[in-house]
Amino acid sequence: MSMVTILPSGKTIEAGEGDSLLSVILRADGGFSHKCEGKASCGTCHVFVHGGRKGLSRIAREENDKLDTLIGVGAKSRLACQALVLGTEDVTVELLSFASGI
Numbered sequence: 001m002s003m004v005t006i007l008p009s010g011k012t013i014e015a016g017e018g019d020s021l022l023s024v025i026l027r028a029d030g031g032f033s034h035k036c037e038g039k040a041s042c043g044t045c046h047v048f049v050h051g052g053r054k055g056l057s058r059i060a061r062e063e064n065d066k067l068d069t070l071i072g073v074g075a076k077s078r079l080a081c082q083a084l085v086l087g088t089e090d091v092t093v094e095l096l097s098f099a100s101g102i
């Protein structure tokens with residue numbers, strides 16, 4: 001189990017091993033955008049992971065390919081729908097106001 005802190009609200013949510021960041025964020029913010037419903041094709045769930053990156057699954061090719069098409073991507077970028085909580089450490093994630101979907 002890990003604790004996921006969501007910025008900028010500062011809410012902290014409990015997450016189990018295998019939970020997607022998207023599912024955790026939606027528990028805290030039901031309005032969080034996820035247009036393709038987790039298929040790594042829209043990019044609207046783009047977030048920055050500020051802490052606990054090693055507590056998430058590695059970036060797979062499909063996620064990496066989508067991130068390459070988005071504006072504002074940096075070293076901390078993840079697609080919340082593709083990042084799975086490993087339960088090994090706590091995670092801090094920032095919801096982005098400029099998230100760019102198609």
Ligand code: FES
Pocket residue numbers: 033034035036037038039040041042043044045046079080081082
């Ligand atoms: S919900 Fe569309 S890429 Fe994550």
